[in-house]
Amino acid sequence: MTASTAATDTRTRLLDTALKLFSEHGVEATSLQMIADELGVTKAAVYYYFKTKDEIAEAVAAPTLLELEQIIEGARTKRTRGAQIDHVLHGFVELIMRQRLLLGLYNSDPGMQRVVTRTFQAPRGEDLRTRMRAVLAGDNPGLDEAITVHVVFTGIAMAGGAPEYAGVDDETLRRNLLEVGRRLLGRPKRR
Amino acid sequence: MTASTAATDTRTRLLDTALKLFSEHGVEATSLQMIADELGVTKAAVYYYFKTKDEIAEAVAAPTLLELEQIIEGARTKRTRGAQIDHVLHGFVELIMRQRLLLGLYNSDPGMQRVVTRTFQAPRGEDLRTRMRAVLAGDNPGLDEAITVHVVFTGIAMAGGAPEYAGVDDETLRRNLLEVGRRLLGRPKRR
Structure with missing residues (x-):
């Protein structure tokens, strides 16, 4: 080494x-x-x-932002809107599953809420949200489309870290988040 | 007086x-x-x-909990599941519109996140979430139904306070939140 x-x-x-x-x-x-x-x-x-401890907390949350950016970049290589949505939803749910502990903390711990809020409201986080919306709902989405995307993705993130589902095993939660996301976004059921 | x-x-x-x-x-x-x-x-x-200031912050957030309880009680008087869902969704969106300032604070201010998290994770908040889920998805919902309700309602609350829509006027935001909510919950379009 x-x-x-x-x-x-x-x-x-x-x-x-x-x-x-x-x-x-x-x-x-x-x-x-x-x-x-x-x-x-x-x-x-x-x-x-x-x-400082805040630097550590930010470093704990930072890879999530980086991974989201990579998912969005990956979606740009897909040719249809449907394939782009599938790519982002799938990557997003996988990310949530890997970060269940962090998401649970975000749902319950004010210290982590402070860090995540600061991370996602910084220019880089805002830019990320804008690019994600553009991939999912087009460059100039109507309010209805923008809100639909917002509701589904923030909702999935909140559900992924909710205490209600803390006892559900990874495979079951992953499948359910993905199925709910696909249905709410109007994507066909997976085989 | x-x-x-x-x-x-x-x-x-x-x-x-x-x-x-x-x-x-x-x-x-x-x-x-x-x-x-x-x-x-x-x-x-x-x-x-x-x-204390915390008591004030809790008192600022408390009416929201009370209003949610009243909405859920109101839903129990409706005879069909569809009418119950409509009642809760409509009341929830109206509540969000009246509480845009508070929701915006929840989205951006760690101090308010701390208060709201404490309020909704207290026994009364947990009981509220359980009753709301029972009205919307039945007494023993499958994981899919429970997650769908969770995603749609937390997503609508998050979107209602999101900085992206802070400039949208009340009437437009109300209509869009309601339409998105109805579509995601599989309710027919309103006349």
């Missing part, structure tokens, strides 16, 4: 540990010291990567 | 003023002193009604 991959590995482990502690205690009640203790490193080692 | 209605009036004005200041500065940055100054009363007069 090179020094660079070791560093990547530590940073990744740090973010995984932070998310675990955030989900157990909430963002506000988790300290850098707790993260260091859980990782078995010194607080100085955590400081090497992140100066 | 009796002493009792004068007190009701002051409390109402206090909550209206608090919501206005919250929406301008965020909950965190609004002080009891600022609310007193804006109302033209002493801080002691504010203390007479509320001991």
Whole structure:
């Protein structure tokens, strides 16, 4: 293992540990010291990567934004609107399934709500929302189309992290979110 | 005016003023002193009604919970599932339109997210969600039906407070939310 991959590995482990502690205690009640203790490193080692807990929380949420951008880019290579919608919906539901812990936190923890709100309302998040709407509803969608897309995708994200479904296994929740999304967006049932 | 209605009036004005200041500065940055100054009363007069800013923020959000409960109670008097769904959807959209300022705050202000999350995850909020689901999807809904209702209603609430539609006038937004909701829930178009 090179020094660079070791560093990547530590940073990744740090973010995984932070998310675990955030989900157990909430963002506000988790300290850098707790993260260091859980990782078995010194607080100085955590400081090497992140100066504040907010930076850690933002880094925990950031890959979601990046993945959404990649999904939208991927949709641009599809030739029909239907295929583009399918691509975004499928990628979105997969992303939600991988991020159930983070989404659950967003639904229940004010500290994580603060971070996610800031991330998605920053220029990059706003740009992302605009591009996603353009792929799903066209460049100049009517209000009805824009609201439909907004309702379905924010609704799926909220349902994916809702405490009501926390006990549902991944495969069942994935299938249901996808089926509900397809039906609400007027896409044909999958074989 | 009796002493009792004068007190009701002051409390109402206090909550209206608090919501206005919250929406301008965020909950965190609004002080009891600022609310007193804006109302033209002493801080002691504010203390007479509320001991903390959190109590004020909860009182700002509380009528929404009460109105939702009344909408769900109203739906129980309707004889068909379709009429019940129509009643809840219509009441929900009307509530959203009256609470655009509050919903906008929920979408952007961590302080208000904290209050609303606490309100809706308290036993009374959880009970409300359970009863709402029972009216809309039956007493023992399948996962598909439960998720559909969850997606449509949380999605409509999120869209109602989204910055994208802040410039849309009330009448247009109301009509669009209602039409999108009816279509997504499989209800026939209104005349």
